[in-house]
Amino acid sequence: MTQGRGRHPARIRMKKPDQALLDRYMLVWSTRELHFHTGNFPPVTSQSIFGTNALLILDIGSATGELSHALAADHPDFNILGIEISTKPIWRSLVNAHRKNLHNVKYLKTDFRLLYPLMQPDSVQAAYLHFPVPVLTGADEKHAIFSERFLDALHIGLVDQGVIGFTSDNEHYFSDVAQRASQRNDFRLLTDKKECEAAVPLHKSYYHDVWERQGRLTQRFVLLNRK
Numbered sequence: 001m002t003q004g005r006g007r008h009p010a011r012i013r014m015k016k017p018d019q020a021l022l023d024r025y026m027l028v029w030s031t032r033e034l035h036f037h038t039g040n041f042p043p044v045t046s047q048s049i050f051g052t053n054a055l056l057i058l059d060i061g062s063a064t065g066e067l068s069h070a071l072a073a074d075h076p077d078f079n080i081l082g083i084e085i086s087t088k089p090i091w092r093s094l095v096n097a098h099r100k101n102l103h104n105v106k107y108l109k110t111d112f113r114l115l116y117p118l119m120q121p122d123s124v125q126a127a128y129l130h131f132p133v134p135v136l137t138g139a140d141e142k143h144a145i146f147s148e149r150f151l152d153a154l155h156i157g158l159v160d161q162g163v164i165g166f167t168s169d170n171e172h173y174f175s176d177v178a179q180r181a182s183q184r185n186d187f188r189l190l191t192d193k194k195e196c197e198a199a200v201p202l203h204k205s206y207y208h209d210v211w212e213r214q215g216r217l218t219q220r221f222v223l224l225n226r227k
């Protein structure tokens with residue numbers, strides 16, 4: 001079995017939502033444009049995306065939106081931004097956000113890695129990277145979201161004591177990423193279940209439920225930002 005199998009919410013069936021819903025909940029930032037003309041885009045802040053000054057909570061690879069919905073409902077004083085590279089999962093996310101009457105959530109269709117230059121200091125309270133596709137070979141590396149650059153950008157974007165939540169169902173990948181994160185002086189790594197829960201209560205994403213139903217072990221760490 002390949003590591004990617006069963007991990008592609010892009011393949012869901014989903015009809016295009018009404019334009020009014022798309023306008024309200026979805027931004028599309030072309031990866032090509034971002035790559036070549038980053039300066040044409042606004043900073044990734046609540047002010048530019050939501051028009052308010054609340055801190056952001058990022059759901060990176062938000063897929064069909066379950067985590068972002070739970071976060072939006074539990075944190076009405078924050079703005080939740082789901083960043084997702086595939087269109088159809090975002091369509092499903094926004095239809096359900098509307099059904100749930102959520103006002104503090106939006107979805108940005110783009111590659112998260114192209115947003116690093118647009119991150120603004122102290123603008124983010126928390127960032128979740130839940131169940132990214134495990135990167136186990138050099139060939140997979142080009143798809144990897146977690147990297148030193150990822151941590152550099154979030155170190156700047158997060159407030160002091162802001163958090164990164166990371167989960168994986170792949171033991172090898174989890175250990176590798178945790179080991180790399182532990183080398184950083186600008187974050188404090190928490191792996192103990194109780195310490196993680198005290199720092200940031202766990203909200204389960206879609207794949208968390210899927211893997212648990214299949215009896216797979218899931219693991220989590222939390223990184224506390226140090227400024």
Ligand SMILES: C[S@@+](CC[C@H](N)C(=O)[O-])C[C@H]1O[C@@H](n2cnc3c(N)ncnc32)[C@H](O)[C@@H]1O
Nearest residue numbers: 007061063083084085111112130131205206207
């Ligand atoms: C295995 S799914 C996990 C989804 C969700 N986080 C969860 O736990 O249920 C990985 C998601 O990340 C998205 N993704 C992959 N690379 C991305 C990138 N560079 N930027 C934004 N989203 C990305 C994929 O399209 C997919 O929806």
